[in-house]
Amino acid sequence: MDITKITQLIGIFQPKGWLKNIADSNVLETVNNKDGCVEVQLRLPFPSLDFEDEVKSKLAPKVMLMKGVDAVNWNIKLDIATLARCNDAAAIPGVKNVIAVASGKGGVGKSTTTVNTALALAKMGAKVGIMDADIYGPSIPLMLGVSESRPEAYDGNTMKAINAHGLAVNSIGFIALNDQAMIWRGPMASKALMQLLGETHWGELDYLFIDMPPGTGDIQLTLSQNIPVTGALIVSTPQDVALADAAKGISMFRQVKVPVLGVVENMSTHICNNCGHEEAIFGTGGVVKMAARFDTECVAQLPLHIDLRADVDAGKPTVVAQPDSVFSAVYAQLASDIVSKMFFQTHTISTEIPIKLT
Structure with missing residues (x-):
């Protein structure tokens, strides 16, 4: 058995959706011969949806054809990397990577996209949290079924994030009464957030999603400049009025040097609950064209369906309520794609001593 040739064979394999092969991604740790069985140790720096199935179905047969190989044993460990933050910002204690989810205008499904994508990522083995920074409509507590919960003191200096479906969650909505409007001017709101x-106290998180307030005003700009963001995800509907605002969101993140991971086209089509007829009521192709114009991409096209709305209203987002649905599969692919893209478009950094945000 030629371990060197087997190592080279494994190293040049490039999984679907990856921008580099296994060797260049520093995923391959060891390859050993154990009485005719090839023992392969892989370390995944980000959750990859179909990686294990693809390795076993496409790569394993090639290894089995090598001389002297009787069997292959794959040991795949998820060890999520800490990636560089924009502008070399100081880390949030315990948090490896921060993903800002933004929209140019309200009502495009940003929060629904946030909770389902975060839950999908958690199902793949990552430790995930959500910070609801949408002061205009902090809907994350309701969507996750914890609207009556309140954070508890942790150590006299911090409050403990609330656990909701396995996510660590905190929201501006927890400190306001249900019908109370957050009447804050920009600087006050930014400081409070x-x-x-x-x-x-977030605990140890691989990814923290920040559900940003819609728009591109003073609050959004301040948050973008001060939060140690790793990448930003834009959510829009296909209609022209939403696209114009989404384009402004991309421009804002680019100006403050935050990498844009892509644009999600939400409500891409409407699916009738009675007959299943699918119709593009907000137009077609708008997000794809707009993303291309800004040298980014449309990373997912999500439908408008009554179940998606009903599930979050009931406090159990679709990824939890209907884990085997086609909708959950789309969110899982979206989650896998954005963390993959985030890994390949930046670089890893060592663990640092975090500095408290002020």
């Missing part, structure tokens, strides 16, 4: 983020 940064304080909430910095004074939350």
Whole structure:
């Protein structure tokens, strides 16, 4: 058995959706011969939806054809990397990577996309949290079924994030009464959000999603400049009025040097609950064209369906309520794609001593 040739064979394999092969991604740790069985140790720096199935169905047969190989044993470990943050910002204690989810305007499904994508990522083995920074409509507590919960003191200086379906969650909505409007001017709102983020004990998280307020005003700009973001995801509907605002969101993140991971086209089509007829009521192709114009991509096209709305209203998003549905599969692919893209478009960094946000 020629271990060197087997190592080279495994190393040049490039999984679907990856921008580099296994060797260049530093995923391959060891390849050993154990009495005719090839023992392969792989370390995944991000959750990859179909990686294990693809390796076993496409790569394993090739290894089995090598001389002297009787069997292959794959040991795949998920060890999520800490990636470089924009502008070399200081880390949030315990948090490896931060993903901002933004929209140019409200009502495009940003929060629904956030909770389902975060839950899909958690199902793949990552430790995930959500910070609900949408002061205009903090809907994350309702969507996750924890609207009556309140964070508890942790150590006298921080509050403990609430656990919701396995996610660590905190929201500006937890400190307001149900019908109370958050009447804050820009600087006050920005300061309160940064304080909430910095004074939350998140535990150990691989990914923290920030559900941003819609728009591109003072609050959004301040948050984008001060939160240690790894990448940003834009959510839009296909209609022209939403696309114009989404384009502004991309421009804002680019100006503050935050990498844009792509654009999600939400409500891409409407699926009738009675007959299943699918219709593009908001137009077609808008997000794809707009993304191409800004040198990014449409990373997912999500439908408008009554179940998606009903599930979050009931406090059990679709990924939890209907884990085997086609909708959950789309969110899983979206989650896998954005963390893959985030890994390949930046570089890993060593663990640092975090600095408290002020």
